[in-house]
Amino acid sequence: MKENITTFLASDALEKYMLGTCTEAEAKQTEHYIDTYPEVRDHYNSMQESLESFAQMHAMEAPADLREKVLSDIPVIKVVKKTYWMQIAVAASVIFAALSVFFFVKQNNLLQENNTISQEMRDLKLSIEQNNSQISSLQNELNMLNNPDTRKYVLNGNEKARELQTVAYINTKERLSLINVLDLPDLPEEKCYQMWANVDGEMVSLGILEINNNKLLNLPYKENALSYNITIEPKGGNKKPTEGSTVANIAF
Incomplete structure (x- = not known):
């Protein structure tokens, strides 16, 4: 009542x-x-x-x-x-x-x-x-950022996207992930950047990357991720990464 x-x-x-x-x-x-x-x-x-x-x-x-x-x-x-x-x-x-x-x-x-x-x-x-x-x-x-269990990972672009810079914050104990997209080189209108997690050898999409004015964004947490990868894909993203399209990656 x-x-x-x-x-x-x-x-x-x-x-x-x-x-x-x-x-x-x-x-x-x-x-x-x-x-x-x-x-x-x-x-x-x-x-x-x-x-x-x-x-x-x-x-x-x-x-x-x-x-x-x-x-x-x-x-x-x-x-x-x-x-x-x-x-x-x-x-x-x-x-x-x-x-x-x-x-x-x-x-x-x-x-x-x-x-x-x-x-x-x-x-x-x-x-x-x-x-x-x-x-x-x-x-x-x-x-989360001040938590001693949180790890910081910087993903820099290779020769295909030298200006690309993204920072990921991962806390495996709290099962939390954050990402800060600092810089993304311009792409043709029909292309986009997409982020992936290598989970036990399988590439799982974490979503399309966009500049977010230095704001932290929630990133889907993936258990047992071996690495994070960024690729260039057709606009709207792909279900599987295009071969040879990787522009940045970091192994855990």
Whole structure:
């Protein structure tokens, strides 16, 4: 049940209920949660207080000349004495209608602003989660690089690709592999660089290599790899390395 409450609070059900944009079924479900669970009720009360504070901060008084403008628009009618109270009633109705429209517009604007703020809060929460994920990923990479069991292997190109330079980081205990592509010579459009692991004499593809602005990329870890090899293959890669296409390799 605790998970249901957490899921409900993480949704926008309370916001839609406050803004009046939910369906009748959604409204009944929200009211049930508010009446049944103190956590939901406290969160709902907190949202109401926040909205009320926001409304007070942006409250605007009706224009001072609104009453005069309304009265000036009422046609002047010559009436006998007995219709005096009817004129007052009509005038009051017109003034009330005008004020109702004015405050309805202001309330609608406040609700729209509150909806915008709620969306910005959700976007900010998502951004924080993404940043935390990136920080966690970078921390894991740093831990691996600083691990004494991690080995660094530099793959330099042969005469077919002298400028090629790639660094691989392998940790056999943690079964982790990272790669940093430092430089790849240009190839014709129909060609690409592909990386392979020699596992017990069989070449297993580790994917196509591209320049990644000195960023570390995860590399598929292969148990019992005897060497890493880089070849030039047709665009899109090959299932098996082309014979005589090796431009770099390193044995473990």
